Amino acid sequence: MVVAPDLVVSDPGDEHAVQQAERSRSLRIGLLENGFNLIATLPADVFLAERIAQLQPDMIIVDAESAARDALEHVVMATRDERRPIVLFTNDEDTRHVRDAVAAGVSAYIVAGLASERIRPILHVAMARFQHEQALRRELxxxxxxxxxxxxxxxxxxxxxxxxxxxxxxxxxxxxxxxxxxxxxxxxxxxxxxxxxxxxx
Missing domain, CATH: 1.10.10.10 (Winged helix-like DNA-binding domain superfamily/Winged helix DNA-binding domain)
Known part of the structure; x- marks a missing residue:
């Protein structure tokens, strides 16, 4: 499941919005090309927890840029009762929030990592890391x-x-x-x- 902004660009002259929509589209295509079953693309809003509970995804991919922190907060709140691996893809090179993101439960924080051949190993490592952390939590x-x-x-x-x-x-x-x-x-x-x-x- 991908949590991402809307792909529809209301103003074709807004270069930033066009680039973000294209990047988001590339991520989704990369997921499908790598054999991942993309069950939904959802906005980071107040209904996210209900939608995640209904869909029961194996992994949540957050596609965000300048609003990465806001989107991430929505996802973390939506998964606090039933944890899932979370992978954040972003082009925002401001890494001040990486530590907070990892502490909040993000399994992988990928900056400018949208090359199709990188997606599969990134997601496999994120899943393995999540499973390891869950095992440690159970042991504790x-x-x-x-x-x-x-x-x-x-x-x-x-x-x-x-x-x-x-x-x-x-x-x-x-x-x-x-x-x-x-x-x-x-x-x-x-x-x-x-x-x-x-x-x-």
Whole structure:
């Protein structure tokens, strides 16, 4: 899916608009020539999130020039709940916003990179980078979840030790046996014990 300005040039005398429309057309042709399925070309507007949710594209290509930052903000907002690889093609050589773009989730920021033979490797690298970052995010989320689970188990053990006079080993074994008997994870049993304790005071 491409997010780009309208190809229709209202004033044929506006050289900048004509050049931008031609560049945008070249990008789309390059995508098709390289075997990519271009499912839609959309403007960066307030309806972008809904359209992306409906279309479910594998990748979003932002074709922008002077309005690159505005277009990018629309795309980032539209994909914040369901991340997708974003590739920004621009002729704007002002690179002050590259760091912000990458931090916002752009997988590739390409300046003047519209030669047809460059499109395929650029998009493949962007997809690989996105998948790698997603894997790292999942690992981080799993590590945080595991740490939170350990803390919950420790709190539940402490509660059992205080209330039932158990040793640490006995409290842990009681949690483990309950988890096995009920087919639950240890952290789930621990959380239930803490919830009941909170409820009963």
């Amino acid at each position: 989320a799993d590590a945080r979840s595991e740490l939170a689970g350990r803390k919950t188990i420790e709190r539940a053990k402490g509660l059992l030790m205080r209330r039932q006079g158990l040793s640490e080993t006995e409290a842990y074994e009681k949690l483990r046996k309950t988890a096995m008997d009920k087919g639950l994870k240890l952290a789930e049993v621990a959380q239930r014990i803490l919830d009941v304790a909170d409820l009963l005071g």
